[in-house]
Amino acid sequence: MTELQAERAAMVPRSQARPQRWRYLDVSIALAAFLVLAMLPMFIGSKALLDFVIRCSAFGLFATSLNLLVGFTGMVSFGHGMFFGLGAYSFGLIMQRTGVPVPVAFVATLVITTIVAAVIGAICVRLKEIYFAFVTLAFQMLIHSTILSWVSLTGGDQGLRGGIPRPAFFGIDLTNHVHLYITSCALLVTGLLLMRQIAQSPFGYTLRMIRDNANRASFVGIDVWRAKLTIFVLAALFASTGGVIMALFVSGAYPEFAYWTISGEGIFINMLGGVTTFLGPMVGTVLLLILNDTVTRMTEYYGIVLGIVILFFAIGLRKGLMDFAVEWYAQRRSGPAERG
Amino acid sequence: MLEIRGLSKAFGGVKATDNVTLDFAEGSLTAVIGPNGAGKSTFFNLITGALAPDSGQILLNGVDLAGKSPPEIVRHGIGRAFQVASIFPSLTVHETLLAAVCADQRRASVLHRRFPLAETRDRAEHTMELLGLSGKRDRTAATLSHGDQKLLDIALALVLDPKVLLLDEPTAGMGTEERWRMIDKVKELWETQKITVVFIEHDMDIVFKIAPEIVVLCYGRILATGKPDAIRRNEAVIEAYLGTEHHAGAAI
Numbered sequence: 001m002t003e004l005q006a007e008r009a010a011m012v013p014r015s016q017a018r019p020q021r022w023r024y025l026d027v028s029i030a031l032a033a034f035l036v037l038a039m040l041p042m043f044i045g046s047k048a049l050l051d052f053v054i055r056c057s058a059f060g061l062f063a064t065s066l067n068l069l070v071g072f073t074g075m076v077s078f079g080h081g082m083f084f085g086l087g088a089y090s091f092g093l094i095m096q097r098t099g100v101p102v103p104v105a106f107v108a109t110l111v112i113t114t115i116v117a118a119v120i121g122a123i124c125v126r127l128k129e130i131y132f133a134f135v136t137l138a139f140q141m142l143i144h145s146t147i148l149s150w151v152s153l154t155g156g157d158q159g160l161r162g163g164i165p166r167p168a169f170f171g172i173d174l175t176n177h178v179h180l181y182i183t184s185c186a187l188l189v190t191g192l193l194l195m196r197q198i199a200q201s202p203f204g205y206t207l208r209m210i211r212d213n214a215n216r217a218s219f220v221g222i223d224v225w226r227a228k229l230t231i232f233v234l235a236a237l238f239a240s241t242g243g244v245i246m247a248l249f250v251s252g253a254y255p256e257f258a259y260w261t262i263s264g265e266g267i268f269i270n271m272l273g274g275v276t277t278f279l280g281p282m283v284g285t286v287l288l289l290i291l292n293d294t295v296t297r298m299t300e301y302y303g304i305v306l307g308i309v310i311l312f313f314a315i316g317l318r319k320g321l322m323d324f325a326v327e328w329y330a331q332r333r334s335g336p337a338e339r340g
Numbered sequence: 341m342l343e344i345r346g347l348s349k350a351f352g353g354v355k356a357t358d359n360v361t362l363d364f365a366e367g368s369l370t371a372v373i374g375p376n377g378a379g380k381s382t383f384f385n386l387i388t389g390a391l392a393p394d395s396g397q398i399l400l401n402g403v404d405l406a407g408k409s410p411p412e413i414v415r416h417g418i419g420r421a422f423q424v425a426s427i428f429p430s431l432t433v434h435e436t437l438l439a440a441v442c443a444d445q446r447r448a449s450v451l452h453r454r455f456p457l458a459e460t461r462d463r464a465e466h467t468m469e470l471l472g473l474s475g476k477r478d479r480t481a482a483t484l485s486h487g488d489q490k491l492l493d494i495a496l497a498l499v500l501d502p503k504v505l506l507l508d509e510p511t512a513g514m515g516t517e518e519r520w521r522m523i524d525k526v527k528e529l530w531e532t533q534k535i536t537v538v539f540i541e542h543d544m545d546i547v548f549k550i551a552p553e554i555v556v557l558c559y560g561r562i563l564a565t566g567k568p569d570a571i572r573r574n575e576a577v578i579e580a581y582l583g584t585e586h587h588a589g590a591a592i
Binding site: 201205220221 | 388390409410411414415419420422426427428429430431435438439440442443444447448449450451452453454455456457496497500
């Protein structure tokens with residue numbers, strides 16, 4: 001193994017074989033996190049804060065699902081944002097045109113995403129590295145162009161106008177801001193829990209093998225193409241769920257949701273938060289949205305500030321914030337032992 | 341056991357494997373030797389599915405594996421270790437073997453359970469003990485020494501419980517002492533595991549000392565097959581590969 005390979009190995013998510021009981025710990029943490037988030041409106045009445053958490057839910061699901069591809073499988077997709085847009089448009093259109101209950105529209109959106117992701121993935125996952133990245137980007141641009149040009153269906157560059165109907169279901173009224181907030185939190189926590197399960201399952205370790213050495217993985221009996229396609233579709237489903245949350249939040253869908261900049265933001269979030277820990281992208285999401293909200297208030301040169309932040313993380317820390325924190329903590333723990 | 345029938349593969353005008361017909365008996369230990377470019381690694385690549393043959397058959401217990409994909413061939417019972425250790429740098433030794441057993445048990449796609457699966461532990465532990473890697477179980481593969489990475493590569497093939505184990509230069513890149521330790525380990529595995537082992541080796545001292553059967557390849561064709569003594573005396577082999585100096589030394 002070369003030094004480069006060894007260095008790369010140190011940069012990818014560390015695998016820790018967890019015993020089965022860790023799953024219950026994850027569920028407990030998720031439940032506790034959900035309860036804390038759900039009780040937040042009782043103590044803090046700020047609508048802006050609830051809006052912030054809803055946006056974090058949408059982008060957090062999207063960015064964490066991207067990390068399943070980038071960090072866990074080594075597939076750097078430049079077009080993952082297409083599924084965010086697809087989720088928003090599919091859900092919005094189904095609700096506008098059919099009037100079915102929200103859960104039915106949500107399931108139908110996931111079915112549509114599965115079909116589209118399976119077709120696109122079947123073509124893309126055969127490709128490696130930069131070719132995979134650019135073909136996913138090409139598909140994203142194709143979907144974006146379709147949205148712009150199919151005006152009768154999508155509203156073109158104006159997006160889905162007139163709002164998305166959100167009839168109440170099971171006592172949940174998504175036109176109520178608090179209900180929408182709690183539903184978003186539930187989707188976020190459930191999505192993160194499911195992705196955590198994927199990452200820690202035998203399939204998660206199959207992905208790590210493929211990321212490290214796809215050729216060797218095939219000589220261990222792994223069908224690399226099938227595994228890559230499976231994670232491509234699964235990641236698309238979580239990204240699509242993020243899009244659904246966004247569509248519910250803004251009560252519409254806009255071409256920007258499917259534009260390449262969404263994929264770019266996903267990559268940026270992963271760089272900010274780090275790809276070697278499961279919650280890195282979630283931390284990156286919070287950071288980016290805080291930056292977004294504060295910098296745009298302070299200056300019109302938003303891009304320049306973000307560029308400087310990227311440079312700080314890429315050249316200064318050379319890793320995401322969570323990666324840095326975890327490494328610092330590990331060094332701090334091992335320090336006294338080594339000295340002793 | 342493993343029968344190769346008229347196996348051929350050409351790259352453009354170069355015949356890398358040219359109508360090779362060979363039999364490897366069950367439980368045999370065979371060395372494949374030949375000068376650089378003789379087609380040894382191509383021969384392994386054809387057997388393991390890394391390359392599709394132009395013609396010929398690869399019969400394992402009567403089942404033709406020619407043209408099948410590497411995962412299919414692995415599942416039929418042909419395991420392989422590589423010339424340059426081919427491992428999973430970020431996984432620990434233990435995780436590597438547990439994940440490989442998962443794949444062998446067709447559980448590589450399991451989503452609803454947590455890794456590691458209880459039913460994969462015994463085989464992983466057993467293989468770590470066999471290869472002497474138990475003490476390094478929690479080390480990531482990237483941090484192992486070159487020799488241990490080669491052992492882990494072999495362990496990866498062995499943990500799949502293969503009928504035939506192909507080792508592509510198991511001693512490549514090792515110092516003299518390490519080479520002998522490795523080859524002793526290969527011989528020990530062959531004797532204890534009762535599997536068919538075929539290995540490529542450049543060190544003639546090692547080949548003549550441990551291999552009961554030798555196959556000599558040259559320009560993709562079989563130049564000679566047989567016992568070490570017969571190979572040592574074979575004029576064509578001496579001329580093509582061993583050279584007169586070695587021949588003189590061997591004769592002395």
